[in-house]
Each structure stands twice: as C-alpha cells, then as structure tokens.
Amino acid sequence: MENRITELFKIKYPIIQAGMIWCSGWRLASAVSNAGGLGIIGSGSMYPEVLKEHVKKCKAATNKPFAVNLPLLYPDSEKHVETIIEEKVPIVFSSAGSPKKWTPLLKENGITVVHVVASSVLAKKVQLAGCDAVVAEGFEAGGHNGREETTTMCLIPQAVNAVDIPVIAAGGIGTGRTMTAAFAMGAEGVQIGSRFVATPESSAHEYFKNAVIEAKEGDTKLSLKKLVPVRLLRNQFFEDVQALEAKGAEGGELLELLGRGRSKKGMFEGDMIEGELEIGQISGYIDAMKPAGQIVQEIVNEFNLVAEDLGSYRL
C-alpha cells in the first residue's frame, strides 16, 4: 500500500535505513534500496571525495531512490552539499544542526529534505523550515541523541500531534512488531539503524558486528551527556567514561578522554577495547548476521501478520 512516505520517496516500503557513521556506505544503502526500502549513505564519517565515490557507486548499484545523511555540525557539510547537488542525490536526511541551514538550497535544487530530531518542539521547527518529513528519534536509539531522553513510545504520539508533515519513527525499531507499534502511534515510516549494522553489506568492522550480535539487554547506555549525548555499547572505553562521569567530571575532562578518531577506531578498525561503539538498545535482541534485503523482507512479512492479527482484535 502507498502512504505519504512511500509516495514522497517513491519507494515500495516505508522502511528507511539510518545513515550511520562507519557503517552505511554505498553497499548497505544500495542493498536496502534494492529491497524496496530507502537506503542512506552516512556522510558523517566521510571526507568529501569519499562521499562522492560512495554516491557514484550507489547510483551504479541501484536504480532505486537513495539518500545521503548530512550531519550539519560536521566540518565538511558544505562540500557534502555540493556533491549532493552535483550528483543529483534525490533525498537528504539532515541531522545534528538547524534545519534552516541547507533546506532552502536543497529544495531549490529539487531535493526532498528530511530532518532528524529528538523532541516534538524541534519537529515543529523542522516543519517551519520547509522540510518534507521529520524523523522523531527516541532515547533508545544508537549514536547521538537528545538531552530530554524522551523515548520513542512517548515521542512519536507527541511529534505526530505537533506537525502536519509525515513522521518517521526511529529508536527501538528493528522488527515487524516494533514497526507495527510505531504505525499504531501514527508514524508513517520507520528509520532503522542498529538492525542493519550486523549485515554483510555494512562497512562496520567484523568485530563490531559480532559485538552487536553478542550484546545483551542493558549493555548500552546514553553516555557523555556533558558533551553531546551518545548511546554507547559497553566496553573498556565505556567503563572509563562511566567512571569519569560518576565522579562528576566536566566536559573538558570528558573531551580529553574521548580524544579524536575513537569512533573510527572502534566501529571501523575493530578496536573493541579502546574504540567508541555506537549502537541502540535493540542490540540486546539482534542475534544473527543477515543480508540487509532479507531484514527488509522479514520486517515486511511480520508487519503484515501483526497488523492482520490486530485487525481482528476488539476490546
């Protein structure tokens, strides 16, 4: 069935793969797009020439729509915007910054723009900035997150009430059941990150993929709240952060511990001890490596079964 999200992106299923640093290059994005969802290249960990290469390869690997995620606070975002326009990328998901910054220019160039937020107050600003849709991302999501700690279950109903543009739910979603839950709350699409990390097409290091598969409930925590809150998987670096935070360390000390390049070290180079490992709470039940296209199809099948079951249920 069509809805506002499938129509907006010209895709078959309103299932969007999140643009994740070090995990989602052209292989993952094209696999998800080819399966009928929307694949996203995560530009936040790419130099300008690397993004250009990934966009070109993605176009060669799929004739379906795909998107680029653009974290606005990253130093190369201006050059990334040039690449996006030059290469005629049809859709941009921007995040981590003001939606007013690039939306007008992108829209002038015929690009569909979506912005990611963690509160319904910010969702309204996204609508005001002229974006076509908004991703509302709950506390349980991996990676960077909001300070208000509003969970997907509480955020989605409030975001849906706050705006007229379609809401894409993110955080805690990785199965057909959880996608059905998001739709019950009024979302018209879902954005799924963590579930796509443990795929052959993800560019994450094999050790990180295995760590995600082995992670148990309670193994992630929103950390570094005095810098930029980020959900991390438990390892030695995580324990070091926890210990420093418990002592009341300020941002400067945390920044010193964090240093530079830790996420690359962890997620891309496979340093499971000292690396920074960003993943969502659903890692607790991810227990197998599967091709991205199979994940999309399993979600679709489960959604249809669960929705049908609910359809015959009356209180």
Added chain:
Amino acid sequence: MENRITELFKIKYPIIQAGMIWCSGWRLASAVSNAGGLGIIGSGSMYPEVLKEHVKKCKAATNKPFAVNLPLLYPDSEKHVETIIEEKVPIVFSSAGSPKKWTPLLKENGITVVHVVASSVLAKKVQLAGCDAVVAEGFEAGGHNGREETTTMCLIPQAVNAVDIPVIAAGGIGTGRTMTAAFAMGAEGVQIGSRFVATPESSAHEYFKNAVIEAKEGDTKLSLKKLVPVRLLRNQFFEDVQALEAKGAEGGELLELLGRGRSKKGMFEGDMIEGELEIGQISGYIDAMKPAGQIVQEIVNEFNLVAEDLGSYRL
C-alpha cells in the same frame, strides 16, 4: 474479546491502573474496576490500618475484582500481606523486591500474583517464582525504575520472548494508540499509572494533579540513580538533585538531601517546591483532568479504531 489477562483477572478490558504511592487509594481503584479495567490500591504509602480501611472501602465500592500493589521493600509489607489474605483481596501486584518472597504464601491462599520488573532477565525469575503474569516496565515510567534504562519499545519484545506467562506492558502508555502499540509488540495487557493521577478519584494533591497537566515534554528525568532510580517531575527539589548529581555526589549525600517523607510532602501535601514528584514521561501530553472511568472508555474506543485501521493496512 477475552485474552489471557482478562481471563486471569476476570475483567472486561486488559487495562490495569498502576498502584501508585499517594495517588491510588480505594476511590481510584474502584472507579477503574467499575469501568471494566483492574484498579489497584497502592499500599506503598499506607500504614497497615490505612490499607485495611482502603481494602474494605474498595470492596464496598465495587463488586468487580481489584488488586493491591505490594512494594516488597517497604517496612510494612508483612502486615500488608496479612491484610490481603484476611480481606480476601483476589489479586496482588508485587514490586521492588524478590518475587520469591511472598508468591508461595499468596498462591496458597488462592491469590493471583503478578510481579513488576524492568528487564527480561528478571521476567524469567518472575515466571520461575510461580507468578501468574509479569509487568514489564520501561524507562519512561514514573516512580522507581530499573538501572538498565531499557525502554518499553525495547523491553516488551524481549520480555515476551523470555517468558510463557502473559506480559503486561507499562511505561509510556496512556492512550489507545500506545496500548495498540504495546499489543503489536506482544503484550496482553497494559498497566497505566501517570494517566490516572490527573483524575478526580486520585488521592494526589490538587497542586500535583495540576502540575502533571501543565508538564511539558522533557520535564521529567530518571534521577537519584546512585540510590534507587526514580523518575521525577522538574521542580526545585529536582533541580537540587540534578546539581548534586552533576558534581558526582555519592549515595550518602543524595540520601541526606532526600531526607524522609518528601514524596508525601510533594504528591499528597502539595508542596510543589520541596516535594518529591514522581510521574512518567507521558505527563508531557496529559492536558486535562478526566474521570478514571472516562479514561478507560476513551482508551478502549481509540484502541478499537486504531486496531481496525491497522487491520486493513498491508505493506
């Protein structure tokens, strides 16, 4: 329609009102039970003779089943158990302690026993202890909560997979849409606390009810993590806790700030400055005082509409 929860409790709707300190006495419990849900008397803020009085009054006010919530770490729990058995209370929801402590005695006396947990590992222990059902409560819930910070969206699917007994979802639920979401994830009942605070039947102070109605998204936070984590509503006491925690204060200092009787002072006596105010994240969208029975009926109506809509939706 019947399901395992309506059959277990002999109720019409699988909607359970949480037993909350200072808020849920016989008036609220009987109102919810009379509306077809399951009302619960919260014994955690009651002296033994007070609980006895509330149970007697509840029996006089409804001929429907109701329950008592029994926080096992409270000093009077043994006397509360005596009252429950003497007064033939049909159902007990225990929490905050080991389900092995009272379940055998309560079951011997023909009482249905449910235990509240915040993780699927603990849900398995609840099943092993012989309980009839388990409440899985997510991070967004009001009051005391788990240390793992697992949200309802992530907890329910894992709890449902972990046990064979029925799972009741709690945390972030207060509408028909969110109840449908919980059922999509496999829950067979919902437990709702915060939504029932702003009712004429709740014994909370008028000022606290108004504060819940006025609360906005982001106005609660899981606090006092070095003591027992508890979700609090923003006020001066909350700010004092935040400031102390940011400095890395240890449990002793926090306990000194907390002192004794702060939750009564806030929720029951209406001290909105110095009192401890326990409420869930859904307070962000509670915007009117409504009778408890009307809330139950609105949830039922919305659930039926949303479930019907999903029934005709196919990806």
